[in-house]
Amino acid sequence: MSRIILNLLIIKLLLIFSPYAFSQGEHASQQEFSAKDMIMHHIADAYDWHFFDYHKSDSTVVHVSLPLPVILLTEGHLDIFLSSEFHHGEHQVVRGDRVYRLVDGHIQEANGKKVIDLSFTKNVTSMFIACIILVSIFLSVAKDYQQRAGQAPRGLQAFIEPIVLFIRDDVIIPNVGEKKYKIYLPYLMTLFFFIWINNLLGLIPTGANASGNIAFTFTLAAFTAIITNVSGTKDYWKHIFAMPGVPKPMLLIMIPVELIGILTKPFALMIRLFANITAGHIVILCLVSFIFIFKNVLLGLPVGLVVIAITFLELFVAALQAYIFTLLSSLFIGLAVEEHEHHAAHH
Amino acid sequence: MELVTPSVGLIFWTTLFFLIVLFLLKKYAWKVILDSVDQRNKSIEEALQAAERARQEVRQLQARSEELLQEARAEREKILREARATANRLIAEAQEKATAEAEQLIKQAQETIRNEKSAALTELKNQVATLSLELTEKILRHQLSNRQAHEELIKQYMNDLKVN
Numbered sequence: 003m004s005r006i007i008l009n010l011l012i013i014k015l016l017l018i019f020s021p022y023a024f025s026q027g028e029h030a031s032q033q034e035f036s037a038k039d040m041i042m043h044h045i046a047d048a049y050d051w052h053f054f055d056y057h058k059s060d061s062t063v064v065h066v067s068l069p070l071p072v073i074l075l076t077e078g079h080l081d082i083f084l085s086s087e088f089h090h091g092e093h094q095v096v097r098g099d100r101v102y103r104l105v106d107g108h109i110q111e112a113n114g115k116k117v118i119d120l121s122f123t124k125n126v127t128s129m130f131i132a133c134i135i136l137v138s139i140f141l142s143v144a145k146d147y148q149q150r151a152g153q154a155p156r157g158l159q160a161f162i163e164p165i166v167l168f169i170r171d172d173v174i175i176p177n178v179g180e181k182k183y184k185i186y187l188p189y190l191m192t193l194f195f196f197i198w199i200n201n202l203l204g205l206i207p208t209g210a211n212a213s214g215n216i217a218f219t220f221t222l223a224a225f226t227a228i229i230t231n232v233s234g235t236k237d238y239w240k241h242i243f244a245m246p247g248v249p250k251p252m253l254l255i256m257i258p259v260e261l262i263g264i265l266t267k268p269f270a271l272m273i274r275l276f277a278n279i280t281a282g283h284i285v286i287l288c289l290v291s292f293i294f295i296f297k298n299v300l301l302g303l304p305v306g307l308v309v310i311a312i313t314f315l316e317l318f319v320a321a322l323q324a325y326i327f328t329l330l331s332s333l334f335i336g337l338a339v340e341e342h343e344h345h346a347a348h349h
Numbered sequence: 350m351e352l353v354t355p356s357v358g359l360i361f362w363t364t365l366f367f368l369i370v371l372f373l374l375k376k377y378a379w380k381v382i383l384d385s386v387d388q389r390n391k392s393i394e395e396a397l398q399a400a401e402r403a404r405q406e407v408r409q410l411q412a413r414s415e416e417l418l419q420e421a422r423a424e425r426e427k428i429l430r431e432a433r434a435t436a437n438r439l440i441a442e443a444q445e446k447a448t449a450e451a452e453q454l455i456k457q458a459q460e461t462i463r464n465e466k467s468a469a470l471t472e473l474k475n476q477v478a479t480l481s482l483e484l485t486e487k488i489l490r491h492q493l494s495n496r497q498a499h500e501e502l503i504k505q506y507m508n509d510l511k512v513n
Contacts, residue, residue: 126362187379216353
C-alpha cells in the first residue's frame with residue numbers, strides 16, 4: 003500500500019515541479035469564501051489539475067495548476083489544445099471557424115455548434131495514473147508468480163494474493179457459481195481493483211474525484227448491465243417475461259416490473275458508488291471549510307483530527323464500495339447465468 | 350444537476366481505460382496469478398499427502414521391525430532353551446554312562462579280585478597240603494633215626510617254612 007502511495011506522490015511531485023506544468027493566472031481576490039463553490043469545484047471535473055492558489059503582495063491570486071489537453075470534436079473537426087490557452091476562462095480559443103469559450107467550467111462554441119467534448123480532464127488524468135499503477139502492480143506480481151513458481155508469496159505479491167483470493171473465493175465463486183465463474187472472473191476482478199485504486203487516488207488531497215463522478219460509475223454499471231443481460235440464460239428471460247408460478251393476468255404487472263428491474267439494478271450500482279465516494283469528499287471538504295468560514299486558525303486542530311478520522315473511514319469505504327460493487331455485479335451476473343433446476347427452492 | 354449528469358468525454362475515457370486494463374490484466378495477470386496459486390495449493394496438498402503417506406509407511410516399517418525384533422527375540426529364547434536342554438541332557442547322559450562304566454569296572458575288578466583271591470587260596474591250600482605231606486614224609490623218615498636229629502630236622506623245616 004505504502005508503495006502505491008509513494009509512487010503516486012512521486013508522480014505528483016514530478017508534475018508539480020516540472021516547469022511546463024505551471025499555468026499561472028492572476029486574478030484580483032475580492033470574492034468571499036463560499037464553501038459550496040469550493041466543494042463543488044473540488045468534486046467536479048476540470049480541464050486543468052488545480053493544485054493551489056496563492057495571494058501576491060499586490061493582492062492578486064496566482065493559480066498553480068497543471069494544464070491538461072482539451073480534445074474537442076466539432077462537426078467533424080478534431081481540435082486539440084492545452085487548457086492553459088483559456089487562461090482560466092479569460093481568453094477564448096479560436097481554431098479555424100470554431101471559437102471556444104470556457105463558461106462556468108464548461109466549453110461552449112460561440113456560434114452554437116455542437117461540440118463533443120472528449121477532453122483529457124482531471125478525472126481522466128487521475129484514472130490514467132490509476133490504470134498505470136494498477137497494470138504495473140499486477141504485471142509485476144504476475145512476473146513474481148512466474149519467477150518464483152511454487153514458492154511462498156513475498157512483498158507486493160503477499161499483499162495482493164489474499165485480496166485476489168478473497169475476491170475469487172468469497173465474492174465471485176459463491177455468487178456466480180462454480181460452473182461459469184471463470185468466464186466472468188477477469189471482468190469482476192479487474193472491476194474491484196479498478197474501483198478500489200480510483201477510490202484511493204481520490205482520497206489524496208488535491209486529487210481528482212474520478213470514482214465519485216457519475217460518468218465513471220455509469221460506465222462501470224453499464225458494463226455490468228450489458229454483461230448480465232448478454233449472458234442471461236433462458237431461465238433468466240423466462241423469469242422476466244413469464245415468471246413461473248404467477249397467474250397469467252398478473253404478468254401484465256410483473257413484466258414491466260421485471261423490465262424496470264433490469265435497469266434499476268445497474269442504476270443502484272451507479273448511484274451507490276457515486277454517492278458514497280462523493281459524500282466522503284464532501285464531508286471532508288465541509289470540515290475543512292469550517293476553518294475558512296470561521297476564519298479561525300485554532301479550529302484547525304480539532305478539524306484536522308476529525309478530518310484524519312474521516313479519512314481513515316474513507317480509506318475503509320474505498321475498499322468497501324469496491325467490494326460492494328463487485329459483490330453486486332457478481333450477484334446480478336450469477337442470477338442471470340443460473341440454471342434453475344428447482345424453481346420452488348429458488349424462491 | 351451537473352453533478353449527476355454523466356459527461357460523454359469521461360464515459361468515453363472510462364470505457365477505454367477500463368477495457369485496456371481489463372485486456373492487459375486478463376491476458377497477463379489473472380490467469381498467471383490464479384493458476385500459480387492453484388498449482389501451488391495443489392503441490393502443497395500433494396506434498397502434505399505424500400508426507401502423511403511416508404509417515405504411515407515409517408509407522409508400518411517400525412511396527413514390522415518391532416515384530417521382527419520380537420520374533421527374533423522369541424527365536425533366540427527358543428534356541429537358548431533348546432541348547433540348554435540339549436546340554437543338560439548330554440551331561441546327564443554322559444554322567445549316567447560314566448557312572449555305569451565305573452560301576453561295571455568296579456564290578457569287574459571285584460570279580461577279578463574275588464577270582465584271584467580264590468585261586469590264591471586254592472594254591473595256598475594246595476601248597477600247604479603238599480608241604481604238610483612233605484613235612485610229614487620227612488618227619489616220618491627222620492623219626493626212625495634219632496630223636497635229636499629228628500628235632501633238628503623239624504626245626505630246620507620249620508625255619509624253612511618260616512622263610513616261606
